[in-house]
Amino acid sequence: MTTPTRNPLWAMFALLTALLWLAARTTPGLVLITVGSLAGYLGHPWWGLATAAIGAMVYAEQCSRTPYAPCARCKGTGHRRNRRNRPCRPCRGKGVRMRWGRAVMNAYRRATYTAPSAPAARPARPLTPGTYADTDRH
Numbered sequence: 100m101t102t103p104t105r106n107p108l109w110a111m112f113a114l115l116t117a118l119l120w121l122a123a124r125t126t127p128g129l130v131l132i133t134v135g136s137l138a139g140y141l142g143h144p145w146w147g148l149a150t151a152a153i154g155a156m157v158y159a160e161q162c163s164r165t166p167y168a169p170c171a172r173c174k175g176t177g178h179r180r181n182r183r184n185r186p187c188r189p190c191r192g193k194g195v196r197m198r199w200g201r202a203v204m205n206a207y208r209r210a211t212y213t214a215p216s217a218p219a220a221r222p223a224r225p226l227t228p229g230t231y232a233d234t235d236r237h
Contacts, residue, residue, distance in 0.1 A: 128158025162200035170196050 118133070131154025139147025169175035173187035177194035186192030 126158055126161055128154045128156075128161055130154070131157060158200055159204070162198050162204060166197060166201040167195040168198050170194055 118130070132151045133154075135147045135149070135151030135154055137147070138150055141147075170177075170187055170190035170193075172189050173179055173194065175194045176187075177190065177192045178184050178186050179188075187194075190196050
């Protein structure tokens with residue numbers, strides 16, 4: 100008995116099908132990043148780096164313009180269709196989810212944000228009447 104051989108054209112067909120599915124299910128920025136990494140793997144590192152960088156910029160722009168995407172589990176309806184209509188767990192019944200790129204942007208902003216210096220806080224209630232003129236109005 101002979102071992103069956105694999106045709107490389109079928110592998111290319113499967114790769115192209117996966118890329119088309121990726122393009123239909125995700126964003127153009129993520130597709131460009133994937134194509135760039137594939138180009139780098141196939142021996143074109145500079146083209147791959149340039150394509151991945153352009154894809155990262157496209158995805159960052161999309162995350163800043165539309166930070167929320169329809170939930171993949173409930174398809175934006177907010178609830179699952181089963182015996183009982185319950186809210187969708189991943190989106191908590193909202194029908195949208197935050198893109199992971201936007202979550203990374205928010206985490207970076209939180210980590211690098213420095214609050215402006217605020218004036219010193221005064222006590223909530225003066226200890227003796229007449230201490231603060233604006234709080235002793237009757």
